[in-house]
Amino acid sequence: MLLALRTLAMCLALGASTWPAHSQQIVTLTKQGAFDDVRMDLGNAVIATGVTIQSQGNIAAMLGRTAADLGATETVYANAEFVAFCSARYSRALMEADPSNIAFCPFTVFIYATKAKPGEVVVGYRPIVVADKQGAGALAAAAEANALLQKIIEETIK
Numbered sequence: 383m384l385l386a387l388r389t390l391a392m393c394l395a396l397g398a399s400t401w402p403a404h405s406q407q408i409v410t411l412t413k414q415g416a417f418d419d420v421r422m423d424l425g426n427a428v429i430a431t432g433v434t435i436q437s438q439g440n441i442a443a444m445l446g447r448t449a450a451d452l453g454a455t456e457t458v459y460a461n462a463e464f465v466a467f468c469s470a471r472y473s474r475a476l477m478e479a480d481p482s483n484i485a486f487c488p489f490t491v492f493i494y495a496t497k498a499k500p501g502e503v504v505v506g507y508r509p510i511v512v513a514d515k516q517g518a519g520a521l522a523a524a525a526e527a528n529a530l531l532q533k534i535i536e537e538t539i540k
């Protein structure tokens with residue numbers, strides 16, 4: 383356990399020295415309704431953009447499954463999932479501008495509900511942020527990809 387804590391501390395220290403100076407905001411919107419209904423709306427919104435869902439994950443189930451091993455007693459979510467997908471158009475533009483932008487593929491949107499706010503479902507994404515030094519092409523590609531992600535969550539909450 384002590385070794386794990388030391389390793390974590392070292393990773394945090396190293397990460398802090400390379401973390402970008404700007405903060406990366408998470409974009410969220412909320413909708414009143416049943417989680418399963420909003421989850422279906424999210425899937426439909428992704429598919430409506432012409433892309434195929436690549437993978438999905440149940441974050442709430444993972445947290446529940448691992449809680450006892452970590453000594454956790456708090457339930458964070460009533461439901462929580464992510465949906466990952468790739469858009470050849472937007473991904474290619476990002477990667478042509480700078481090959482290191484592979485880090486943004488696949489795109490991910492998330493959805494969750496908490497027990498503290500029954501009937502409220504949150505959908506969102508982490509915006510793609512590229513460095514100014516990557517140039518105008520990368521900035522434009524990131525803006526287009528973020529517009530796609532924004533469109534998906536807006537369509538979900540309609």
